[in-house]
Amino acid sequence: MKPVILFIKLIMLGMIFLSFPACNGILGGIYDEPLAEEKNEFGFIETDETNNSGTVYIDATSYTKWTYIDFHTLTVDSLEISEEMQEPENWDIAIHRYDAKTNGAFVLETGFTGLSTIKASGEIPEGGYVSDEWTTNKIVVDMSGMMDGKLKYAESYYNRELSKWLFVDTSTMPPGYNPSNKVYVIRLKDNTVAAVRLRNFMNASGVKGYMTIDYIYPFEV
Amino acid sequence: MQKILVAALFLSGCCSLINPVSAQSIDTGTVLDSAAYDTLLDEIVVTGTRSPKMLKNSPVITKVFTESEIRKVDVTHIGELLQSELPGIEFTYSMNQQVSLNMQGFGGNSVLFLVDGERIAGETLENIDYSRLNLDNVQRIEIIKGAASSLYGSNAVGGVVNIISKTSAEPLHVNFNSRLATNNEQRHGGSISFNTGRLNSATNVQYASAGELKMKNEGVYSKVYGNRTVNVKERLQYNLDDNFKLTGRGGYFFRERDSQVSSKDRYRSFNGGAKGEYAFHEKSNLELAYSFDQYDKSSFLVEDRLDVRNYSNVQHNLKGLYNYSFNSKNILTVGGDYMRDYLMSYQFKDNASYLQHVADVFAQYDWTATEKLNIISGLRYDYFSDADVSHLSPKIGLMFKQGRSTFRGSYAGGFRAPTLKEMYMSFDMASVFMIYGNQDLKAESSHNFSLSGEYTRQYYNFSLTGYHNIVDNRITTVWNTDLKGMQYMNIAKINITGIDANASVRLPGGIGARLSYAFTHERIEKGQPLLSQTRPHAATARIEYGKTWKKYGFNIALNGRLLSKLTTHEYTSLTSYEEMEEVTYPGYTIWKLSLMQTFRQGINLIVGIDNLFNYVPDYYYSNSPYTTGTTFSAGVSIDINRF
Numbered sequence: 007m008k009p010v011i012l013f014i015k016l017i018m019l020g021m022i023f024l025s026f027p028a029c030n031g032i033l034g035g036i037y038d039e040p041l042a043e044e045k046n047e048f049g050f051i052e053t054d055e056t057n058n059s060g061t062v063y064i065d066a067t068s069y070t071k072w073t074y075i076d077f078h079t080l081t082v083d084s085l086e087i088s089e090e091m092q093e094p095e096n097w098d099i100a101i102h103r104y105d106a107k108t109n110g111a112f113v114l115e116t117g118f119t120g121l122s123t124i125k126a127s128g129e130i131p132e133g134g135y136v137s138d139e140w141t142t143n144k145i146v147v148d149m150s151g152m153m154d155g156k157l158k159y160a161e162s163y164y165n166r167e168l169s170k171w172l173f174v175d176t177s178t179m180p181p182g183y184n185p186s187n188k189v190y191v192i193r194l195k196d197n198t199v200a201a202v203r204l205r206n207f208m209n210a211s212g213v214k215g216y217m218t219i220d221y222i223y224p225f226e227v
Numbered sequence: 228m229q230k231i232l233v234a235a236l237f238l239s240g241c242c243s244l245i246n247p248v249s250a251q252s253i254d255t256g257t258v259l260d261s262a263a264y265d266t267l268l269d270e271i272v273v274t275g276t277r278s279p280k281m282l283k284n285s286p287v288i289t290k291v292f293t294e295s296e297i298r299k300v301d302v303t304h305i306g307e308l309l310q311s312e313l314p315g316i317e318f319t320y321s322m323n324q325q326v327s328l329n330m331q332g333f334g335g336n337s338v339l340f341l342v343d344g345e346r347i348a349g350e351t352l353e354n355i356d357y358s359r360l361n362l363d364n365v366q367r368i369e370i371i372k373g374a375a376s377s378l379y380g381s382n383a384v385g386g387v388v389n390i391i392s393k394t395s396a397e398p399l400h401v402n403f404n405s406r407l408a409t410n411n412e413q414r415h416g417g418s419i420s421f422n423t424g425r426l427n428s429a430t431n432v433q434y435a436s437a438g439e440l441k442m443k444n445e446g447v448y449s450k451v452y453g454n455r456t457v458n459v460k461e462r463l464q465y466n467l468d469d470n471f472k473l474t475g476r477g478g479y480f481f482r483e484r485d486s487q488v489s490s491k492d493r494y495r496s497f498n499g500g501a502k503g504e505y506a507f508h509e510k511s512n513l514e515l516a517y518s519f520d521q522y523d524k525s526s527f528l529v530e531d532r533l534d535v536r537n538y539s540n541v542q543h544n545l546k547g548l549y550n551y552s553f554n555s556k557n558i559l560t561v562g563g564d565y566m567r568d569y570l571m572s573y574q575f576k577d578n579a580s581y582l583q584h585v586a587d588v589f590a591q592y593d594w595t596a597t598e599k600l601n602i603i604s605g606l607r608y609d610y611f612s613d614a615d616v617s618h619l620s621p622k623i624g625l626m627f628k629q630g631r632s633t634f635r636g637s638y639a640g641g642f643r644a645p646t647l648k649e650m651y652m653s654f655d656m657a658s659v660f661m662i663y664g665n666q667d668l669k670a671e672s673s674h675n676f677s678l679s680g681e682y683t684r685q686y687y688n689f690s691l692t693g694y695h696n697i698v699d700n701r702i703t704t705v706w707n708t709d710l711k712g713m714q715y716m717n718i719a720k721i722n723i724t725g726i727d728a729n730a731s732v733r734l735p736g737g738i739g740a741r742l743s744y745a746f747t748h749e750r751i752e753k754g755q756p757l758l759s760q761t762r763p764h765a766a767t768a769r770i771e772y773g774k775t776w777k778k779y780g781f782n783i784a785l786n787g788r789l790l791s792k793l794t795t796h797e798y799t800s801l802t803s804y805e806e807m808e809e810v811t812y813p814g815y816t817i818w819k820l821s822l823m824q825t826f827r828q829g830i831n832l833i834v835g836i837d838n839l840f841n842y843v844p845d846y847y848y849s850n851s852p853y854t855t856g857t858t859f860s861a862g863v864s865i866d867i868n869r870f
Contacts, residue, residue: 030541030569030580031521032497037536149659175449181657183487210533212490212526 040210050080059121059222061205066101067215070147074100077200077223087147087160098194099168101217102145104207106168110195112137113167118189121203121222129227130199131191136167168192171204183207183214191225201225273344274369274389276593276603277378278550278558286593286603286626287375288635288679288692292368294393299782299823301406301833301862303414303435305360305368309388311786311819313370314765315727315745318357319850324448324486325352331372331747332696332723332761333385337643337671339375341389343476345500346566348542349522350648356494356522359480361458363404363416364431366393372727373694374641374675376620377605380564380587384641384673384698392462392476395420395429399868406862408837410855411438414862425466433458439485443855446847453485474502483527491527493534496520500544510555514548537573539580542566556595560605563588570647574654574662581647583613591622601626611644616670618642633681641673649702649715661712662704669717673698688731696723705756706802718757722750740770754804760850762814764791780825785839789816793850812848816840829869835860 053060064073064082073084074097083094087102099108112135118124124131141164148158168190175182185204192200200223209216271279275287282289292300292308302308306318306326321327328335335354340347347355368390375383399421406414416433436455442448460478467473480496500518507513524538548562564587571580591605605622624637645668652664679692700717707714725748731741744766749759766789773782792814796807821835837858844851 029543029567030571031523031539034536034539036534037523037525038533040533040535183489185489206489206528206530208489208528210528210531210535212528212535212537218530 049082053080057125057222058224058226059220062217062219062221064101064217064219065215066103066217067213069103069149072100072102072107075219077194077221087145087162098200099165099192099202102162103215104169104172104174104217105145106165106171107138107163108165108168108192108194110138111165112193113165114191114193115167115170115186116189116191119187119203121189121201121220124189124191124201125222125225130225135191135193136165138163138165140164168202171202172207198223199225270367272367272369273391274341274387275371275375276558276560276591277344277548277562278560278593284595284601286601286624286635287371287637290370290372292370294366297362297365297368298831298864299784299821299833300786301821301823301835301860303362303406303412305357305362305388305390308362308368309370310767310788312743312767312769313745314743314767314788315725315747317762317765317790317850320448320853321352321354321849323352324452325354326357327352327354328357329761330385331725331745332721332749332759336382336646337384337386337641339379339383339387341379341387343392344389345516345518346520346542346544347522348498348520349494349496349524349538349540350646351524356480356482356496358456358482358494359458359496360390361431361433361460361480363433363458364393364418364420364429364460366391372692373637373677374620374639374673374696375622376609376618376641377607377622377639378589378591380589380607380609380620381585381611381618381642381644381670384643384671385696392460393420393429394464395422395427397868398422401867402864403867404862404864406833406860408835408860409858410440412436412860427464429460429462431458431460440853440855442847442853443843444845444847446844446851447849448847448853451853455483457481470506472504474500474504476500489529491529493525493527495523495525510553511549511551514546516544516546516548518542518544518546520544537578539569539571541569558593560591560593561589568647572648572652574648574652576653579651581613581651583611583647585612585644586610599628609642609644611670613647614645614650614666614668614670616644618644618670618672631683635677635679637675637677639675639677641675643671643702645670645702645715652715656713661710663707663710663712663714665715668702668715669700671698671700671702671717686733686735688729690727690729692727694725694727697721698723701757703757706804708802716756718755719752721755721757724748724750737773738771739773741768743767756804758797758807759795760793762791762793762812765789775825778827781823783820783822785818785820787816787818790814812850813844815842815844815852817842817852817854827869829866831862831864833860833862833864 048063048065051061051063062075066073070087071084072087073082074094075082076096077098085091097109099106114131114133114135116124116131142161143159144164145160145162146157147160171186171190173184189201189203194200200221202219202221205220206218208214270282272282272285272289272291273279275285275289297308300308300311309316310318315331317329319327328338330338340355349356370388372386375387379387402418404416414435418431420429434457437453439453440451442450458480462476464472464474477499482494484492486492498520502516504514521541523536525534525536527534545565551559566585568583568585587607587609589607594602596602603624607620610617620640620642622639627634649668650664650666652662654662656662674697677694681690698721701721702715702717704713705716726746729743733739746764747761748763749761751757751759768787769784771782771784793812795810797810798804799806799808818839819835819837820839821833823831823833825831838854838856841856843856847853
């Protein structure tokens with residue numbers, strides 16, 4: 007009878023294991039919870055004055071907003087896109103979804119994939135720095151007509167080089183998201199330099215449009 | 228004897244039976260051996276009637292893939308297996324490179340997949356996760372086409388695929404297998420099973436992976452994502468005595484897909500169950516079972532190293548089934564099920580969850596009126612608490628044998644209740660539009676009429692089946708101008724008519740050939756949101772040669788799959804159902820050459836050349852084969868205990 011008892015015990019154990027812990031499922035503990043602090047805190051969430059570095063976290067999920075970042079004052083401001091919209095007095099770069107523009111700056115995509123390595127290199131890379139261009143078909147403000155191929159765009163400046171930080175492949179559905187993971191050097195109009203790297207474009211729940219940007223400002227050698 | 232064997236092939240209507248190599252020894256998986264037909268005469272199937280019946284006596288046409296057939300086809304994904312033999316089955320990609328089934332006009336949610344008779348939780352874009360259907364340690368796969376809701380309830384609208392696990396007859400069986408193929412495809416697995424007479428156990432572990440595959444030309448997808456899958460299953464059976472059998476089982480499944488650089492899609496399942504089967508006497512038996520299946524989806528965020536769950540479907544099932552045989556010819560089957568269906572999903576507002584209770588009762592009478600005539604009839608009542616949907620599904624079928632011919636005719640009702648997803652979805656589709664659920668949905672229903680005839684003479688077998696389906700209230704997403712988004716809606720009637728034809732030959736000396744053809748015609752009213760996506764003509768072909776000796780056997784086979792082009796109409800706008808344009812998806816053929824060799828009945832070596840004629844689509848549509856040309860594979864399977 008031993009095998010019978012053993013078998014019945016095993017079945018009982020299995021039943022208890024499977025059905026009693028939770029009617030709504032088991033082993034939920036193997037998953038992670040989204041990072042709670044990412045839900046509410048936006049702006050310059052980390053700053054290291056000693057190394058002139060830090061992290062900016064912004065909510066760029068809206069198609070109808072520009073989020074302006076000012077490295078000089080460590081401030082962030084969001085504005086609704088409209089014909090009457092007045093840009094802030096002082097800002098350095100601005101983000102709309104994954105699109106980027108600058109306040110009269112020039113941008114270079116470097117071969118560096120970490121801020122520490124570019125800092126360790128001891129020099130500001132040379133190359134073909136790219137200024138903003140005026141566009142009429144880059145800044146999508148209304149996606150509702152996408153299914154009929156009728157997107158609405160806002161006319162705007164756009165920095166093609168800095169926007170390379172995330173390539174969104176819309177040839178497939180849903181789109182493919184390919185971050186470059188590279189460091190971008192920005193020569194601001196006051197001749198100071200910032201180095202930025204897009205660390206993440208999602209929040210911890212995987213919602214896209216939440217941009218985590220690591221930076222060094224001022225970037226000096 | 229020859230006549231009996233041929234009759235068995237004929238009556239079954241089974242592609243594997245009329246395929247000579249499929250008649251190989253089930254135990255060894257070796258090549259054709261005429262003695263193996265004796266085994267096949269006793270082949271028992273259960274899916275068509277939910278009571279064990281010999282294939283030759285099944286009033287419901289059942290196609291069977293035996294264990295040796297599965298091993299010989301040498302594939303990892305069940306889709307490849309089904310497509311290789313059954314014309315009219317097409318596994319393609321839908322949005323986000325999710326696998327989608329079309330079985331002669333019926334989608335993934337209209338074909339019910341079962342493992343040992345148990346439902347499978349979870350879905351993505353209306354299809355279950357087919358990667359869960361590990362083909363290791365499978366005794367056979369039974370497939371019935373047409374509605375079967377009178378026995379299986381919701382989802383059995385277009386057919387049922389039932390995967391039956393293997394129960395080892397050997398005291399000890401230890402198998403290791405490994406397969407490598409072009410494009411960094413790998414599969415490694417192992418099984419250990421033992422049978423002490425009363426206690427038997429089967430443990431199986433399988434790992435499969437494929438690297439990212441870049442397409443050669445432009446298309447809907449420029450690459451196929453890399454992925455890896457782990458499948459573990461254990462089944463323990465104990466026969467308390469000749470009348471009482473207990474079964475316990477458990478399983479774990481994990482799949483990871485490299486869909487984005489910054490995140491990976493993960494899919495998991497935890498499942499288990501217990502079943503007791505008691506035979507009161509020769510005339511009646513009772514089966515009581517509990518099963519649990521949880522299917523989770525999560526996103527692994529590479530940067531933060533977080534694995535965040537966003538979907539969980541948990542199903543608890545209780546099942547009772549009673550068979551009573553009045554005089555060994557007439558069988559009454561009655562049963563009932565209860566299911567608790569819980570769903571949490573990222574597609575619900577604020578990742579909410581919903582719960583539904585499902586209950587049903589059914590009865591079936593299988594009456595062998597005369598030696599030539601069998602009549603089967605059944606009725607099932609299903610109730611879904613949240614949708615407040617109840618449905619009656621009837622069935623009546625006749626089987627008539629005359630000389631070398633068998634004729635079958637049937638009417639069967641099918642239905643599919645609206646799912647929790649279809650009722651409560653509130654999903655922002657990539658910030659493009661919203662998709663909304665609809666709590667007023669009615670159940671999809673279908674009426675299936677089928678007629679078939681089979682004829683066998685000596686080495687030749689022919690079968691022809693014609694069917695007609697009237698599908699009403701099919702559920703699909705429809706653009707809703709007021710909501711400015713998509714919403715699940717019932718649509719008008721669809722008619723699906725088709726013909727399946729099969730011819731096969733088995734000549735003495737080990738040569739065999741088979742040709743199967745399927746014609747499908749979907750008729751959908753103009754202005755309906757859904758348009759036909761089913762190829763009208765499809766065929767599969769096979770020619771092979773095999774011999775076996777005491778210590779060595781071989782089988783060489785050429786398999787072909789031929790699909791016609793599809794010319795259909797598509798709406799020029801997704802928000803209006805007025806203007807259409809004609810589109811044509813090209814037809815294609817794919818051929819596979821494989822050689823299986825068996826040494827000392829314990830070592831199987833199989834090498835294959837797939838896409839033999841190097842077909843590469845000019846443009847990769849969703850329904851194109853995502854192949855970059857000819858591929859090669861080599862695999863070995865060793866039964867350690869045979870040495």
